[in-house]
Amino acid sequence: MKSLLSWLVLGLGVALGAGVQAGDASTSADDPPEYRPPPRSAPDAERLSGGGSRSADRPAVELSVLAPQWSGRSASAQPTLCWYQSAAAEVPLELTVTESDAVRPLLSKRLPALAGVQCFSLSSAGIKLHAGSVYDWSVALVLDEDRRSADVLSQANFVVQAPARGEQAVLRTSEPAARVRAYAQAGYWYDALGEIERMLAAHPTDPLPRRLRAALSEQVGLNAAAAVDLDAVR
DSSP states (O other): OOOHHHHHHTTTTOOTTTTTSTTOTTOOTTOOOOOOOOOOOTTOOOOBOEEOOOOSSSOOOEEEESOOSSOEEESSSSOEEEEEESSOOSSOEEEEEEETTOSSOSEEEEEOOOSEEEEEEGGGGTOOOOTTOEEEEEEEEOSOTTOGGGOEEEEEEEEEOOOOHHHHHHHTOSSHHHHHHHHHHTTOHHHHHHHHHHHHHHOTTOHHHHHHHHHHHHHTTOHHHHHHHHHHTO
16 A cells, blocks of 8 residues: 555645646645644634444444544535544434534434445535634434433534635635645645545546545544545555
């Protein structure tokens, strides 16, 4: 398997204003994105990942949102949210999105608890978030409806923030992989994942989007999720 470390080194010198644009001689389609997290601020929350307790009839399942270690950013009011699950489960998975400090969630949706990397776009639920607001989101395996404290839970938060004027031209590049790199370098984690998901939807057998997502996952310590994507393209 191709070393991710050597693959990542190829892209470390790419600058946001030049190297990510389509047709630039300094990059190629295989160059990985480099995620540059935004400066940390007061609402930041650390990513939490969960693992279920193991029993004879229910093996442990690892669950983790695909998110930076600390708060990420979304330029879109309808971001794509992705998570990793180590094995399928016969219990429901609940996806929740809540504006920080709000009592009621904006979204609480039950989904099949499938193995691997799964994604959900808020556009499919008709939900639009507000610029400048911070949102908490989580996925949970509901092991016992009457004892929700037993959920296997993973959560993170993000802020919806419009790109600065100087970033907008670069982020509008027409080449999908270049947009992934541009968003990642500008600190827009959720938009980078959204572009990757659109690439996969258009070309499910293309290995490039999975390699791009694996690179991002590994950079923020989500090695198990990265391995799933890399195994799929070997």
